[in-house]
Amino acid sequence: MRLPRSGAGWTMAVFGVLALLLGALGLIWPEAQLRLLGFEVPARRAAGDYTGTFLTASSMASFNMGVYYLLSAATEWRSFYRFTVVFRLVTFTVFSIAVLSDIAPDRFFGVAAWEGLGAVATAVALRWDARHAASTTPDAGPSAGPVGVDDAAGGAAMADPAR
Template sequence: MRLPRSGAGWTVAVFGVLALVLGALGLIWPEAQLRLLGFEVPAERAAGDYTGTFLTASSMASFNMGVYYLLAAATEWRPFYRFTVVFRLVTFTVFSIAVLSGVAPGRFFGVAAWEGLGAVATAAGLWWDARRAGAGRAVAAGGGEPAAAPTADAVS
């Protein structure tokens, strides 16, 4: 797999690896995942308790999302990066509301914070990459130093 070639790409790759690993953890060792999120793990589940089913579905979604993020990072798919910034901020908002309204335990706010900080990091990476690409074009137009090779930023 190809390494990311931009700051934003690295933020997406890091999130992808973590989503993939945490998804695998939820599939392999669901109790650890529940504890990590601050949920109780009873010795026995009552009839009609579909926590395991929901955790399996969520973990598989996280695993797949990790693969999608890694593919986007490997191909420098910048429109995907921008898309994730918006929807990770939406996720931050929804998860924060779940904690504040008592639907989720306080420890679950860590997931919300991770989403929000990840969105901000990717947005900062996009900004930094665009600024760096703009500086490279300005130097090329004004002479002085040799121009940098075109980057994925200049293409998108």
């Protein structure tokens, strides 16, 4: 696995590792995951309680998302970085509303904060990376686009104006 080559790539890698590990925790030890999130863990579940099923699905999604984020960091897929900033801010908003509406316990706000702070960190790193690249590239005028590989296709986005 390649190490990230940019600040934004590092934010994606850190988030990816955390998502992968927390997903694995939910799959291996679901009770610990529920306690971490502030949910009650009863000794017995009632008939029709599908908490375990939902936790398995959420944990698997988190694990997979961690893999996607690590892949994006290894390939410097900057379009994906920008995409995640928007949707992580949406996730922050939805999760915050769930806590404020008493749908989720207060401790669940930690998940919202993790998403929001991660989105902001990636956005700041993207901006920093762009400024740093522009300042170190000779002849980078105002019309010059981003420097470097923009997607996993090895720069196809720069070669194909339709992208």
